[in-house]
Amino acid sequence: MGISFDVLEAMVPEAAVSLKERYSILECISLNQPIGRRALALECNISERHARTETELLCESGLIQIHPGGMFITAKGSDVLRSLGDTMHNVYGFSKKEKLLAEAMGIKKVTISKGDIELSKSNMDMLGKVAAGVIEQLITDGDTIAVTGGNTLRCVADAFMPQVKHKDIKVVPGRGGIGTNPEIQSNTIASIIADKLDAKSDILYLPDMLNPRIARTIMQEPNIKKIMATIKSVDMLIFSIGVSQEMAARRGLAKPIIDMINQRGAVGEAFGYYFNEPGEIVYLSHTIGITLDEMKSIDRIIGIAGGAKKAKAILAVMRNIKNTVLITDESAANELCRLLGIETE
Template sequence: MEEMAELLKQIAPEIALTIENRHTILRNIYFNQPIGRRVLSSILSWSERQLRTEVKRLEEQGLLKIDSKGMELTSAGEEIIFGLEHFIYHLRGLNPIAQNIRRKFNCGYVSIIPGNSDEDETIKMQLGKEAAQYLKRTINNGDIVAVTGGTTMAQIPRAMEKISGLKDVIVVPGRGGLGERVEIESNTIAAELAKKLEAKYKLLYVPDNLSPETMESIINEPGIREILKIIRRTNILLHGIGGAEEIGRRRGLSEQEIIEINKMGAVAEAFGYYFDNKGKVVHTTTSVGLTISDLKNIRIVIAIAGGANKAPAIQAFLKYHSPTVFITDEGAARKLLELEGGEDDEQKNS
């Protein structure tokens, strides 16, 4: 399929572009349906006239339907978007990029979703879908699954199909909360994922931004201590990667503390640790739950992060730790290689 995609780009690049554009339209309708044409044109940053022409063709082909509520995909349209995913991946030349990232950062497996979640919110949904599919393939009876919070992580249980037959699986939050929107907190994500897995879940009702003294007192409570013991036995971890300043503000750091971590060169945060662009830990904050020292003991670590703007944070964290699986998007992947000093070797030689 990779060879076929390359041949199509060479002999008929205009057809390749049409396929990509129509796939983008169908994907955005799927994740936002029912949706009006004006709203969709705004999401895609297309003119209504340009979109109207393509929508008409897709309707004629029986891939979408339009009524007073807006546009929705037909079953044929849904089959097309999922059937084309692998082809679009190769059409965008993402396989050599994934292999290069895998080699550079010693990841076990790298998956790249076409697109840039900085520009297209539906890409976050696809990142969550890819993580859910990988979890479905690898989870075993008796596993303890830990998840962290965030907008991309919240897409995982939404994308996860219900699984029956698993025994003795427990889902837990990987860390305490940040006091944010409840739908993106790790406790909520853990509970929703457990429902899809028909598993038990344990919640950790401890904020992640307490003073060291208060934190020490709380984690010594018998109930909290028992939950932390379970969390430390995690077999599968799904976690995000954050930008240092962004997470610092979400954690409630003062302006002076933000200035200080910027002076230290911090560009990434994970598990309460801040990393510079070399992958060196330059600052830590109080945190409850898993720490970076626990990662080496976890069978499968799945890191999920996308968006070109997050590439410096991704680069910093991957220099510190090589996950079993890294799931990202095209925007972040291309920017990551640019930061590393160039594109994929195979692309250079082609």
């Protein structure tokens, strides 16, 4: 007969604390290898001395290797992480929160990644890894997948492992380009994911925001027309959610428009739509890509966003796109619970 974690925690609380901490340290090494003790201490918010003690114990157990160039996880360590994954998910209380949040928001599913992406790169990498894992499980042969841009989705793209599991996959940008950083454009992210999945990809050589008259003219160009038809008939959509003020600035909206958006109480943005807290559309940018109405008919939609500051934005967007699987971090999940009056203790 097995012993539950709750019983272990009640009987030997220090063992439960050690398990959580060592699991986090092992996870951090896995995500950041090779990593030195100082960097590990900063990522895990522990002292360097404590990091030394814990990593020496992990090394003695054969879970990591310590080299002059940094620490690496071993095959045994990776097996331990996989074996404990579901258990730790319950230990952190995520399973209950996921169910309650999905019910409260009326969406398909919620998946929570540990930590706060605003505090460390490891937490952002973990969100990317969790999201990539969920997406891989949802892909089927013959899928056309659209992705948007941004730092979060770039992290997701980088987290995909090279694989040839599915046939006839195509990955396309879900919108035109935003801003000046090519590394986080939807074209770049679509290309990275396509390479990882051994899939085909299309590129949309258009900025996200164009004068409507110019946009209508360009849309008649045969190649653009063909790509847009593909984008608007995808099987899966992967998108990120932004804070309205940040996205308005990134899109280069004029100050009077930004002031107007703020006055109307905008908190979140997705696909050029700006939403207030109740989820009402308060402004729409003229963008190139999938529209809100088109999103509602897509079979599989995955929204990805983390950080407590995005909780209101997430909630506003989810009130409009109910057929969504939301992947978020612990920090945003906790704030969503607070906003929705959900008690998880």
